[in-house]
Amino acid sequence: xxxxxxxxxxxxxxxxxxxxxxxxxxxxxxxxxxxxxxxxxxxxxxxxxxxxxxxxxxxxxxxxxxxxxxxxxxxxxxxxxxxxxxxxxxxxxxxxxxxxxxxxxxxxxxxxxxxxxxxxxxxxxxxxxxxxxxxxxxxxxxxxxxxxxxxxxxxxxxxxxxxxxxxxxxxxxxxxxxxxxxxxxxxxxxxxxxxxxxxxxxxxxxxxxxxxxxxxxxxxxxxxxxxxxxxxxxxxxxxxxxxxxxxxxxxxxxxxxxxxxxxxxxxxxxxxxxxxxxxxxxxxxxxxxxxxxxxxxxxxxxxxxxxxxxxxxxxxxxxxxxxxxxxxxxxxxxxxxxxxxxxxxxxxxxxxxxxxxxxxxxxxxxxxxxxxxxxxxxxxxxxxxxxxxxxxxxxxxxxxxxxxxxxxxxxxxxxxxxxxxxxxxxxxxxxxxxxxxxxxxxxxxxxxxxxxxxxx
RNA sequence: GGCGACGUGGCCAAGUGGUUAAGGCGGGGGUCUGCAAAACCCCUAUUCACCGGUUCGAAUCCGGUCGUCGCCUCCA
Numbered sequence: 001x002x003x004x005x006x007x008x009x010x011x012x013x014x015x016x017x018x019x020x021x022x023x024x025x026x027x028x029x030x031x032x033x034x035x036x037x038x039x040x041x042x043x044x045x046x047x048x049x050x051x052x053x054x055x056x057x058x059x060x061x062x063x064x065x066x067x068x069x070x071x072x073x074x075x076x077x078x079x080x081x082x083x084x085x086x087x088x089x090x091x092x093x094x095x096x097x098x099x100x101x102x103x104x105x106x107x108x109x110x111x112x113x114x115x116x117x118x119x120x121x122x123x124x125x126x127x128x129x130x131x132x133x134x135x136x137x138x139x140x141x142x143x144x145x146x147x148x149x150x151x152x153x154x155x156x157x158x159x160x161x162x163x164x165x166x167x168x169x170x171x172x173x174x175x176x177x178x179x180x181x182x183x184x185x186x187x188x189x190x191x192x193x194x195x196x197x198x199x200x201x202x203x204x205x206x207x208x209x210x211x212x213x214x215x216x217x218x219x220x221x222x223x224x225x226x227x228x229x230x231x232x233x234x235x236x237x238x239x240x241x242x243x244x245x246x247x248x249x250x251x252x253x254x255x256x257x258x259x260x261x262x263x264x265x266x267x268x269x270x271x272x273x274x275x276x277x278x279x280x281x282x283x284x285x286x287x288x289x290x291x292x293x294x295x296x297x298x299x300x301x302x303x304x305x306x307x308x309x310x311x312x313x314x315x316x317x318x319x320x321x322x323x324x325x326x327x328x329x330x331x332x333x334x335x336x337x338x339x340x341x342x343x344x345x346x347x348x349x350x351x352x353x354x355x356x357x358x359x360x361x362x363x364x365x366x367x368x369x370x371x372x373x374x375x376x377x378x379x380x381x382x383x384x385x386x387x388x389x390x391x392x393x394x395x396x397x398x399x400x401x402x403x404x405x406x407x408x409x410x411x412x413x414x415x416x417x418x419x420x421x422x423x424x425x426x427x428x429x430x431x432x433x434x435x436x437x438x439x440x441x442x443x444x445x446x447x448x449x450x451x452x453x454x455x456x
Numbered sequence: 457g458g459c460g461a462c463g464u465g466g467c468c469a470a471g472u473g474g475u476u477a478a479g480g481c482g483g484g485g486g487u488c489u490g491c492a493a494a495a496c497c498c499c500u501a502u503u504c505a506c507c508g509g510u511u512c513g514a515a516u517c518c519g520g521u522c523g524u525c526g527c528c529u530c531c532a
Contacts, residue, residue, distance in 0.1 A: 224532030
């Protein structure tokens with residue numbers, strides 16, 4: 001299988017370093033609810049893991065939680081909460097969101113606040129090796145000592161300086177030097193360190209956690225394209241300088257960003273739909289179909305219509321999986337060809353749009369086979385199995401139940417209509433159907449009786 | 457200003473040198489139904505932003521033009 005590596009900017013044959021594929025994914029800053037842009041990223045990396053496991057790799061997946069940084073401190077102050085109160089709340093809500101999306105949890109979620117010792121050890125190591133220097137209570141990474149700095153984002157120090165908005169950086173040796181350890185201001189959470197009371201810079205936590213939990217060199221590191229620079233670039237600088245081993249990460253994977261209107265969806269712009277809001281309107285499968293229907297490295301634009309279209313697609317998949325073939329006889333529909341095509345697509349840098357197309361082709365084949373009385377149990381099993389690799393549940397969207405009084409009223413009306421229909425009083429039957437429609441209830445007459453659904 | 461990505465049917469979106477340009481949504485037709493709804497089946501781009509070039513052959517490669525987006529600052 002081939003994976004596009006941001007480092008080489010090429011598709012490369014996937015050859016993990018050892019028996020267990022080590023995978024680190026950049027996690028959230030828990031100061032607010034996660035939005036669909038986050039969903040896109042975590043759905044994709046969950047699919048990466050599911051597919052690797054489907055291909056019989058063992059995977060260890062670690063995802064950090066940044067529970068100390070500027071936005072968190074500011075939000076906690078604004079809301080009159082402590083930092084741990086705030087972050088705990090949003091970590092729990094994030095877990096709920098992921099469970100509702102059918103995104104499997106990582107094996108481990110280390111938190112920045114719990115890994116301060118390891119971070120200090122790395123910063124000290126970098127100072128000892130001359131890759132970092134302290135100015136007062138601040139410690140900076142010395143980019144000049146890293147000749148290949150910029151290799152991930154494919155730029156050079158010179159090109160970064162040209163025309164860029166680089167702050168004066170009075171105390172830094174070079175404007176691109178970045179902070180490893182920050183002197184804390186009064187009232188901020190802080191930890192003792194060799195450089196006085198302070199807190200870690202943003203990038204150091206990922207180096208620390210990745211090294212501590214997955215080793216000095218890992219297979220896969222993922223995140224959004226917006227964290228390529230400076231975050232991941234700086235992680236490489238810190239980690240490789242500290243361990244002396246290259247490469248820190250064998251395969252860098254970056255997903256394209258979710259657009260909202262003309263801009264990317266982001267918390268700072270405020271143009272976002274939270275996962276919770278989205279799941280009120282549509283199913284987890286619809287969000288998967290929406291996200292995976294586009295190649296992960298391309299940007300994807302959110303629109304309500306696109307999500308609705310995805311829901312109808314998801315419904316088509318659901319219907320096929322639960323198709324009843326009890327009346328069918330004779331041969332079984334053979335779906336092996338579809339699995340081959342699915343693999344071929346996924347082997348080509350996780351081409352999920354193609355993989356999904358294979359699933360839809362299989363759906364058509366199942367429907368046609370069912371129509372001519374061929375058995376489809378195995379094929380439907382295959383559809384379910386391959387769908388599972390893409391994180392599809394094939395379940396109906398969750399709805400809050402209606403109160404019993406209303407339910408009884410609906411049942412009564414349906415009974416009245418049944419009686420009217422029996423007496424071929426179509427006019428009364430249609431009146432009742434219209435009345436229910438006005439109540440937001442849609443009827444479907446099936447051979448086994450009338451069922452009702454809420455209008456979506 | 458620097459670096460990078462992209463422009464495919466009404467909409468979304470694969471394909472990146474050679475059979476009929478995937479798939480989803482929408483639309484049209486049909487089956488089913490008292491009529492519907494739901495579901496299913498069939499049909500739906502001689503053409504890939506534009507202009508040149510390379511080639512026996514290009515949506516796919518090269519050059520240019522126009523347009524869109526991302527990163528360079530917190531960010532999945």
